Amino acid sequence: MTLRGAFEAGRFAVTAEIGPPRGADAEAITRKADLLRGWVDAANVTDNQGAHVRMSSFAGSLLAMRAGVEPVMQLTCRDRNRIALQSDLLAAGALGIPNVLLLTGDHPRFGDHPDAAPVFDLDSTQLVWAARSLRDGGTLASGREIGARPDWLVGAVENPFAPPRRFRARRLAKKVAAGAEFVQTQYVFDVDVFTTWLAELRDLGVTERCRVLAGVGPIRSLRVLEFLRHGVPGIHVPDQVVRRLRGVPADRVAAEGVTMCVETIQQLAELPGVAGVHLMAFGYERGVPEILERAGIAPRPAPRPAPRPALTGSAPGAVTTEGLGHAG
Amino acid sequence: MATDDLTADAAARRGWPRPFRPRIGARLGYLLHAGLATNRLYARVAAWLERRPRAYAAFTTVERVTKQELFGCRMCGQCALPATGYTCPMTCPKQLRNGPCGGVSASGGCEVHPELPCVWVVAYERSEQAGHGADLDLLQRPVDQRLRDQSSWVNYWQGRDEDLWTAADAEGARPLLHRELGLHPVGGVR
Numbered sequence: 001m002t003l004r005g006a007f008e009a010g011r012f013a014v015t016a017e018i019g020p021p022r023g024a025d026a027e028a029i030t031r032k033a034d035l036l037r038g039w040v041d042a043a044n045v046t047d048n049q050g051a052h053v054r055m056s057s058f059a060g061s062l063l064a065m066r067a068g069v070e071p072v073m074q075l076t077c078r079d080r081n082r083i084a085l086q087s088d089l090l091a092a093g094a095l096g097i098p099n100v101l102l103l104t105g106d107h108p109r110f111g112d113h114p115d116a117a118p119v120f121d122l123d124s125t126q127l128v129w130a131a132r133s134l135r136d137g138g139t140l141a142s143g144r145e146i147g148a149r150p151d152w153l154v155g156a157v158e159n160p161f162a163p164p165r166r167f168r169a170r171r172l173a174k175k176v177a178a179g180a181e182f183v184q185t186q187y188v189f190d191v192d193v194f195t196t197w198l199a200e201l202r203d204l205g206v207t208e209r210c211r212v213l214a215g216v217g218p219i220r221s222l223r224v225l226e227f228l229r230h231g232v233p234g235i236h237v238p239d240q241v242v243r244r245l246r247g248v249p250a251d252r253v254a255a256e257g258v259t260m261c262v263e264t265i266q267q268l269a270e271l272p273g274v275a276g277v278h279l280m281a282f283g284y285e286r287g288v289p290e291i292l293e294r295a296g297i298a299p300r301p302a303p304r305p306a307p308r309p310a311l312t313g314s315a316p317g318a319v320t321t322e323g324l325g326h327a328g
Numbered sequence: 329m330a331t332d333d334l335t336a337d338a339a340a341r342r343g344w345p346r347p348f349r350p351r352i353g354a355r356l357g358y359l360l361h362a363g364l365a366t367n368r369l370y371a372r373v374a375a376w377l378e379r380r381p382r383a384y385a386a387f388t389t390v391e392r393v394t395k396q397e398l399f400g401c402r403m404c405g406q407c408a409l410p411a412t413g414y415t416c417p418m419t420c421p422k423q424l425r426n427g428p429c430g431g432v433s434a435s436g437g438c439e440v441h442p443e444l445p446c447v448w449v450v451a452y453e454r455s456e457q458a459g460h461g462a463d464l465d466l467l468q469r470p471v472d473q474r475l476r477d478q479s480s481w482v483n484y485w486q487g488r489d490e491d492l493w494t495a496a497d498a499e500g501a502r503p504l505l506h507r508e509l510g511l512h513p514v515g516g517v518r
């Protein structure tokens with residue numbers, strides 16, 4: 001049950017997300033890992049997502065591994081220059097982190113330290129390029145040779161819904177040319193737009209070289225709906241989704257949101273070129289098994305036994321929005 | 329021009345990057361570029377300028393003022409304008425050289441400055457309209473931070489810009505990442 005294994009076997013892959021805590025609390029990672037273990041091939045460990053300070057994705061990835069969940073270590077260009085980025089990539093390789101996901105990152109302006117310096121020494125495409133040069137070329141961005149080469153899978157992100165839409169498939173094609181082997185997308189709430197983007201990817205030959213994991217997640221309250229529509233740059237929620245969620249009684253919104261998420265996964269799984277889903281269920285990790293089960297996605301092969309009973313996640317009704325960011 | 333605009337312009341030059349909409353059309357940009365295209369005379373002028381610091385400073389000031397007014401230039405010293413529909417990517421708050429981030433609003437607004445259009449939305453439109461759409465598929469190498477405040481025209485005439493970008497499918501264009509600037513990485517050469 002590794003992400004690489006799922007890709008190689010052509011099995012529908014599932015990734016989820018683990019947001020590290022705001023604090024030195026290793027248990028917070030373990031608790032989320034317990035809820036996901038056996039249901040996902042890997043879980044992203046976010047890198048100070050939304051430009052809010054959290055435990056580092058590197059430490060979070062190690063903790064997730066220790067808890068039996070394969071991590072996808074996210075690394076953004078926001079806080080580190082090319083020296084620190086490459087150093088962290090080597091560290092991830094040395095400690096056996098099997099996947100990295102390389103992104104631009106949210107601007108600090110929207111985080112809890114808007115007074116911080118934005119770095120952006122490399123962009124995400126250049127970072128993917130640097131990663132592949134490390135792994136396959138055995139060289140740093142400077143051209144200097146390295147010793148032992150890392151062995152992680154290189155991932156990237158794309159947002160098929162943000163303008164200029166006609167350029168989004170081409171932008172991913174650039175990242176794939178630079179070396180991205182899989183991509184996770186921003187939330188798909190509009191399957192039609194996603195399908196158009198996917199067709200463009202196929203025309204560019206991108207789907208043959210890069211596995212596409214479609215981003216999905218349940219909208220479990222009208223407050224989250226409004227936040228997604230207006231609070232997070234780059235998320236596209238079409239009107240029919242808004243109408244459907246507003247059309248049910250208040251106590252049914254959560255269930256309807258989960259049902260919509262299940263239906264979206266089922267639609268996406270039918271599309272040629274979709275290798276899996278990336279399930280973002282912030283604060284609702286406990287619902288991941290139910291969503292996958294209802295969507296007809298079996299638990300992962302040979303799941304490891306849980307070392308302890310699964311704890312519940314955040315209290316029902318609690319809404320976590322801080323972890324949300326855009327796919328940059 | 330209103331005072332507010334002047335203030336915004338000044339902020340754009342001195343502070344963190346803010347999206348800048350070019351003041352001349354892309355086609356005119358390509359025309360002007362043709363007039364600046366490298367030839368042996370320009371190469372000799374560039375070499376002469378580099379030997380004379382005061383002349384170089386004066387020349388760089390002319391370049392800065394011109395390109396700031398027209399494109400919001402931030403003097404990265406390695407001009408990407410010919411490959412971006414003459415829209416400066418260094419005015420993107422994230423200084424992205426390979427395309428837009430995922431935070432562009434539905435109306436095409438910048439994530440950081442929603443009232444301003446995303447640099448890359450503008451670059452896409454201008455490139456397409458000028459028949460240079462394929463330029464945006466080029467892979468842009470990382471910025472060489474040492475070249476800031478240098479004259480990109482001089483660097484271009486001296487042939488140092490040739491490795492700024494490469495075709496996405498050019499397998500022969502190794503090394504892909506680092507540029508051959510005649511400047512060796514520290515420790516890379518013994």
